[in-house]
Structure formats: structure tokens, C-alpha cells
Amino acid sequence: MSCIEELKYEVLLSQCSFKEAREYIKKNFKYTVEVPPGYRIFNVHLIGVPPLLVGIEEEKVIFPYTKPCYGTFVMRIEGKEEIERLRAKR
Amino acid sequence: MEGSESSGDAAALINSGKRRVLLLLGCPEVPVQTSIALYLAHNLRRRGDEVVVAGTGAALKLMKLADPMGHYIGETMNIDRCIASISEGKMDFELCFAFAHSDAGISYAGTMSYISGAELFLLIFGRGAEELEKTVDFDCRKLVAKAVHDPVPLKRLIDEVID
Numbered sequence: 001m002s003c004i005e006e007l008k009y010e011v012l013l014s015q016c017s018f019k020e021a022r023e024y025i026k027k028n029f030k031y032t033v034e035v036p037p038g039y040r041i042f043n044v045h046l047i048g049v050p051p052l053l054v055g056i057e058e059e060k061v062i063f064p065y066t067k068p069c070y071g072t073f074v075m076r077i078e079g080k081e082e083i084e085r086l087r088a089k090r
Numbered sequence: 091m092e093g094s095e096s097s098g099d100a101a102a103l104i105n106s107g108k109r110r111v112l113l114l115l116g117c118p119e120v121p122v123q124t125s126i127a128l129y130l131a132h133n134l135r136r137r138g139d140e141v142v143v144a145g146t147g148a149a150l151k152l153m154k155l156a157d158p159m160g161h162y163i164g165e166t167m168n169i170d171r172c173i174a175s176i177s178e179g180k181m182d183f184e185l186c187f188a189f190a191h192s193d194a195g196i197s198y199a200g201t202m203s204y205i206s207g208a209e210l211f212l213l214i215f216g217r218g219a220e221e222l223e224k225t226v227d228f229d230c231r232k233l234v235a236k237a238v239h240d241p242v243p244l245k246r247l248i249d250e251v252i253d
Contacts, residue, residue, distance in 0.1 A: 017193040018200075019225070037201040038177030045174045049200035049228055066197050068146050068169060069117035 003043045004065065004075065012062065013074035018048050021064035021072045029055030029062055033086045041082055048072075056083055108138045112183040114169065114202060115145030115153075116195035120216045122241040123189050124152045129245060130187060132162045133252050140164065142183070144172035169198070176205050183208040188230075191216030196225055203228040211251065215244055 013024050025032060032053045038045045039052065046052055047066035055062035061079045066072045111134050113127055131141045142165045143153060150166050157163050175181045186208040188199035199212045210230040214223050215237045223234045233251070235243035 017225075018197040019193075037204040038173060040174075040177070045170070045177045047173065047194075047197050047201045049197060050204065066194050068194050068198065069119070069148075071192065071194050072197065 007077050010076040011073050012076055015071040018072045021074050022053055024074055025053045025055045025062055029057055031056045033090055109184040110140045111185040113143045114188040115149040116189050118149040118152050120191045121239050122215055122237045122244060125241040126244045128162045130248055144169045182206055185209050187211045189213050200228045203230055
């Protein structure tokens, strides 16, 4: 169901734990939004334990992306519409 | 040495009944997962529960190949589609057994604890089971066994909670 592979993405952190991903986003991005587990972004539902943080940097979204066999990745993808939805949550 | 322990009030039996139960499988790289999932599905279906197995493509292939006539497993679905459907309120379960031998497995189980109303049992196994157990900070009943190749320690824990 994921269409992340079809988007232009950057991997900021690879195959880490979910907590490492959370700490990375918290430490490196000034603007973060807490979303509930299962929050839908770029057509995927985020996996993780609260607090689940999503970062915003200019027009890009930074979020944890967990795959069962590979662990968690921190991804950065451009997404104006997603940022609008996230800002509305704050 | 492969040992096991249950935690909390896991020794209390889950009563029989027609319940909708989810088995949430992680990456199938640890051998005991498929064996225990088939055993669990069999026991649940035998007592009248409806079992849905969600997992990665590889995890489901291992299950289906081992049960070609569908004696033990019923409905199956992709793990991310399962999470999506529960998140969107399209379906839910009364019981969930989540399998975890890695941080990713724990994260999926943690997501279930938040999005689902199911009573959550978390089966933690593999060489790092004890260390992994310490990372669990959400409500669930943990069944922990340092099991990799020998499924019996996990089987014993399951037998303690399913009548």
C-alpha cells in the first residue's frame, strides 16, 4: 500500500530503533508535531509508540518509517499538503 | 539455553468463546515464529475463535506453505494493510497476539496497543528477548522466551493463557 518508494525521498537515519528515530527528530528539528500511532502520511500509517514525532523543515516533512524486517528509518520528503495538515494539528 | 517467563497476570486463562483474534507476525527470520503461530492459530480455532493472520509477504508465505489445506490458518492479510484498516476504524479485534523479536516488532505491537481495543498479548522471543522486553512501555501481557529454534518454551507460555 505504500507509495513512499514512488516519491523523492531522503533517508536521514537507517535501520535504527524507533526510540533512536524519535530522539533524532527531536534533537535535529526545531518544529515538531506529535501525531498518534497509525497517523496517515504520504499514504502510509505511521508505526510507533507515543510520543510519535514528525518534524517540519521548510517544505519538507521528517518522519519515522518502520519496516518489519529492516527496523526504523528517518525519512525526509517534500509535502506541502502534509505540512498543512500537520500544522492544523498543533 | 532457551528459557521462558510470563509477566503480569499472564497466568490467568483466556476463556473460550467465539472471538475475533489477530495474530500479528513480524519478520520471519527467527524460526520459532511460524511454528508457534500455526500452533496458536490451531488452538484458537479449535475452541471456536475466528483467527486472522497479518504479516509480511514472507511471513504469510511460510504459514500458507506449511498449511496448504488451511486447517490451521484462515484469513490472512498484509501487516500494513491491517494496521491501516484498524487505524481508519474499518475493523478491529477482541484479542491480538503480536510477535516480536526486534525493535520493529515491538513498535508494531505498541501501535496496536494504541489503535486497537483488543486485549494485547506480546510474544517476545529470539536471542535478545530479555533486553527487548525492557523496552516495552505500553499496556500488554508479555510472554517472554529466549527461544530461537526450540518453540517449546513459547508453547508452554501459550498453554498457560489459552484453555
